[in-house]
Amino acid sequence: MTKSRKNPKLKLQNFRNLPSEVIIDIVSRLPARSTALCKCVCKSWRDLIQNRELIKKLPPEIVIEILSRLSIRTIGTCKRVRKSWRDLLQTRQFADSHLSKSVQGLVVCCDWLSFDFLAFEDEPDLEDPDVYYKRLATFDSCELVISIFEIKGSVNGLLLLNPLSSIADDYYICNPITREYLQFPFDTHMQRLIDVQPYEIINYGFGVSKVTGQYKVVRITNIRKSICHVYTLGAGKTLGKGKWRRIDPGLPLGKNKHSTGAFLNGCLHWFVEDSKNSNLISCFDLETETFSTFSHPPVSMFKSYEVLVALGDCLCICDNRGEHEIAFWMMKEYGNDESWTKEFVIGKTPELVSDYGQSNGIVCPIKIFKDGHVLMTWEEHLGVNMLSNMFYYSNKTKTTTLFDAYNVFGILGAGSHMEALFFTPSFLSLKSFRNELVTEFSYFRSR
Numbered sequence: 001m002t003k004s005r006k007n008p009k010l011k012l013q014n015f016r017n018l019p020s021e022v023i024i025d026i027v028s029r030l031p032a033r034s035t036a037l038c039k040c041v042c043k044s045w046r047d048l049i050q051n052r053e054l055i056k057k058l059p060p061e062i063v064i065e066i067l068s069r070l071s072i073r074t075i076g077t078c079k080r081v082r083k084s085w086r087d088l089l090q091t092r093q094f095a096d097s098h099l100s101k102s103v104q105g106l107v108v109c110c111d112w113l114s115f116d117f118l119a120f121e122d123e124p125d126l127e128d129p130d131v132y133y134k135r136l137a138t139f140d141s142c143e144l145v146i147s148i149f150e151i152k153g154s155v156n157g158l159l160l161l162n163p164l165s166s167i168a169d170d171y172y173i174c175n176p177i178t179r180e181y182l183q184f185p186f187d188t189h190m191q192r193l194i195d196v197q198p199y200e201i202i203n204y205g206f207g208v209s210k211v212t213g214q215y216k217v218v219r220i221t222n223i224r225k226s227i228c229h230v231y232t233l234g235a236g237k238t239l240g241k242g243k244w245r246r247i248d249p250g251l252p253l254g255k256n257k258h259s260t261g262a263f264l265n266g267c268l269h270w271f272v273e274d275s276k277n278s279n280l281i282s283c284f285d286l287e288t289e290t291f292s293t294f295s296h297p298p299v300s301m302f303k304s305y306e307v308l309v310a311l312g313d314c315l316c317i318c319d320n321r322g323e324h325e326i327a328f329w330m331m332k333e334y335g336n337d338e339s340w341t342k343e344f345v346i347g348k349t350p351e352l353v354s355d356y357g358q359s360n361g362i363v364c365p366i367k368i369f370k371d372g373h374v375l376m377t378w379e380e381h382l383g384v385n386m387l388s389n390m391f392y393y394s395n396k397t398k399t400t401t402l403f404d405a406y407n408v409f410g411i412l413g414a415g416s417h418m419e420a421l422f423f424t425p426s427f428l429s430l431k432s433f434r435n436e437l438v439t440e441f442s443y444f445r446s447r
Contacts, residue, residue: 060088063085064094067085067088072137075089090427098426103119105136105422106375106423107159108420109149117176136425139176139179139441153261156424158174158426158428158430161174161181171184171185171186171231177425177426178428181430182430182433183437184217184231202220203221203261203270205220205268206261208266211266214234216232217230217233220253226249227249228248230247231243231245235435248291253273262315268286269315271306279298281296294335296308296317297317305319307320314334315334316329316330316331318364325345327342362378362379363377363391364376364377366421372396373396374395375403377419378390389402390403
């Protein structure tokens with residue numbers, strides 16, 4: 001007895017009977033070449049794909065789903081197609097839909113002035129640097145009134161910028177994709193205390209709470225004792241009148257500028273610097289605004305050569321103390337002290353040693369890829385000069401490969417400042433934070 005075979009034509013007929021909006025939603029997820037082939041399937045599909053009137057009648061949620069899968073440059077073009085699309089692209093619903101699909105990239109700041117934004121492939125080709133990155137956009141900070149900034153945080157496409165000018169009296173939050181920034185003031189009483197103390201006493205953090213989705217800036221100062229202030233975006237009662245709130249600071253924090261506010265799992269993390277608690281990491285829950293601690297792996301008390309960052313879904317400590325190697329520790333299970341694992345060790349190759357034969361620079365991991373490759377920066381101060389560059393660590397070959405940042409970003413050479421950290425492009429508008437003074441800027445070049 002032979003088994004009856006299903007008629008393939010019947011399967012195709014069932015697919016053709018799907019509602020038009022469902023077919024468009026499916027086709028919109030295909031690459032351009034496949035979409036073109038779909039036009040050849042049948043006349044009804046060809047007409048459907050080319051029918052602009054039908055697209056106009058699609059429900060807003062389907063239009064958002066389709067547009068959120070496009071490139072940033074194409075989305076910018078879509079804003080000019082029709083007013084209804086422009087309005088949809090400015091909604092929080094679209095911003096959230098796009099952010100859920102956005103791939104983590106990189107922001108690079110050169111000489112505290114110019115900012116470049118890169119998108120990376122999930123599986124970088126280490127043999128061909130042009131393959132594994134694509135420049136999204138660039139802008140110059142001179143458009144933000146105060147022209148010299150350092151980046152103190154990056155969350156969901158928003159950057160926390162700290163002005164380095166002595167005449168500045170505001171912090172900045174900027175979204176380079178929507179070309180918006182907002183300003184909020186220093187706490188004047190706290191600033192008077194800070195002015196007479198060394199700059200290194202301040203620890204910063206920027207993140208978003210896990211339940212309510214509130215974006216918060218945390219600043220912890222160490223003047224005789226720790227003092228912690230929190231600023232919540234959009235919490236001010238009147239326009240431009242948001243205020244810092246003082247809360248219990250927890251244990252004293254380290255003053256390592258390389259380990260500022262590692263954001264993961266709705267919390268910010270810093271090294272604790274206390275003679276009785278030298279092996280602890282301080283964890284600040286942005287939802288409850290409370291501090292807790294957990295242990296870090298057996299690394300030294302000398303935190304100047306250790307870096308604490310969020311790498312993928314794990315906390316990571318990069319231990320730079322060794323004379324010949326650098327160890328990377330990963331917390332495999334968040335909050336579990338026993339889950340710290342020495343994930344990999346890289347040797348200090350000649351590229352990680354300065355021209356003066358020294359090897360006391362700081363390596364900081366930025367992004368881990370699906371296949372285990374890790375992008376990292378290397379930085380070393382030599383008097384008034386600073387050497388910096390980027391490297392890829394190959395999990396396959398266990399070797400490092402130079403990413404020539406000097407050539408890619410047009411950095412002039414030693415003595416130029418360069419800092420880099422992860423950046424996830426988003427269309428989250430700063431205007432969604434009520435009672436914040438938001439300004440749009442135009443000096444923005446999309447690639």
